[in-house]
Amino acid sequence: MRVREWRAGTAADVGLGAAAAAVLAFYVYRVGASWGGAYGVFGCAAGAAVCALALARRRNRLRAAVVGLVVAAVAIVVARVARLPAEPGPGVTLGLSVLVGSAVRVLPPRPACAVAGGGLVVVAGAFAVSPQAVVGVLSATGWAGAVAAGLWPRLLAARRRAVEERVRRAERLELARELHDVVAHHVTCVVLQAQTARLLAGKRPERLATSLADIEAAGSDALAATRRVVGLLRDPARGLPALERLDELVRRFGGHGPDVRLRLPDGEDASLWPPEVTTTVYRIVQESLTNVSRHASQxxxxxxxxxRSGESVTVEVADDAPPVPARRRGRTGYGLVGMRERVEALGGTLRAGPRPGAGWSVLADLPVPARERP
Structure with missing residues (x-):
């Protein structure tokens, strides 16, 4: 990549040098034909100096631009005082355009704006002291083209960086949600089984072996789920939870928690739903059941x-735990935030809060595109 950039830069400098030589030769010829040969020497020297600075701009773009602006300003004053052809001439304009455009494109915002402002001052000076309007128009056109040529790729680069940052942030959030959903759910299962084993060790030691086997099974499930997350990170098309696995999730939860009733849409082929919808439904149920284990033990x-209703899928997880004053505060962790982010990313809505009378409810509404309908 560096070799390619070096070659491109070298080719651009060669082209700039050839263009500068042609412009200066044409300038000397035209001035010599109308004013006389000696009158073009100063303008040619000023143009050559600014073009040389443009060719050496990569060493220090700010310094090269500032010196070029000073040379152009001095040339304007000297030409006016000595009654020489008006400046900045074509050579100065060409070199100054390269310097301004390069500074605007690469330098930090403040120096770039300062260089662009200095170029505008040179343009204003050309209009103020030159009796020839064509010189001022040429200088203004060069300055405007330089600013546009430098600003456009700068804006594109800024937009590209913003897009990359949004993508990285979305990936980090997705990873955080996946790790939270998997780790929190399965570790909660292990903790509950360990608490049960501790109670059985004192009261019913004959059932301790069964409880330890359940802990081992829960740990194996956690390991398998972690491997699925790793597979999902390596290949997003793999490891997505299917809606059919809700039965397994409910059975696993019901083995060490309250009774769970699962109601799925009749006559609906959920495999035709978008995978991001089925994954979000699964994660909502998983996180809601985990919250029941943590905050609604009663x-x-x-x-x-x-x-399924029309163009949307609705998922609700509701429990019948008695009201607890601190319960609302206990459900404001990352799980609810992750669920809301998942749902809103698909254009849906999520509501979570206490039910009338008793219990807690999580209700999500997810849109399903018409083309995905069976």
Whole structure:
């Protein structure tokens, strides 16, 4: 990549040098034909100096631009005082355009704006002291083209960086959600099983072996889920939770928690839904059941309902735990934030809060594109 950039820069400098030589030769010829040969020497020298600075601009772009602007300003004053052909001539304009455009494109905002402002001052000086309007127009055109040529790629680069940052942030959030959903759910299962084993060790030691086996199974499930997350990170098309796995999730939860009733849409082929919708439905149910284990230990039953209505899919997880004053505060962790981010990323809505009378409900509405309908 560096070799390619070096070659491109060298080719651009060779082209600039050839263009500068042609412009200066044409300038000397035209001035010699109308004013006389000696009158073009100063303008040719000033143009050659500014073009040389343009060729050496990569060493220090700011210094080269500032010196070029000073040379152009001095040339304007000297030409006016000595009654020489008006400046800046074509050579100075060419070199100054390269210097201004390069500074605007590469330098930090403040120096870039200062160089562009200095170029505008030179243009104003050309209009103020030159009796020939064509010189001022040429200088203004060169300055405007230089600013546009430098500003456009700068804006494109800034936009590209902003897009890359949004993509990286989205990837980080997706990774955080996946790790939270998997780790929080399965570690909660392990903790609950360990608490059960501790109680059984003192009261019913004969069942301790069964409880330890359950802990081992929960740990294996956590390891398998972590591997699925790694597979998903390597290949997004793999490891996506299918809606059919809700039965397995409900059975696993019901083995150490309140009774769970699962209601799925009848006669609906969920495999035709977009994978991001089925994944989000699964994660909402998973995180909601995890929250029930953490914050609603007194719940006796949980109802999980997945329904299709028109162009949307609705998923609700509701429990019947008695009201607890601090319960609302206990459910403001990253799980609810992750669920809301998932739902809003698909253009849906999510509501979570206490139910009338008792219990807690998580209700999400997800749009399904018409082309995905069975």
């Amino acid at each position: 719940a006796r039953s949980v109802t999980v309902t997945v329904a």
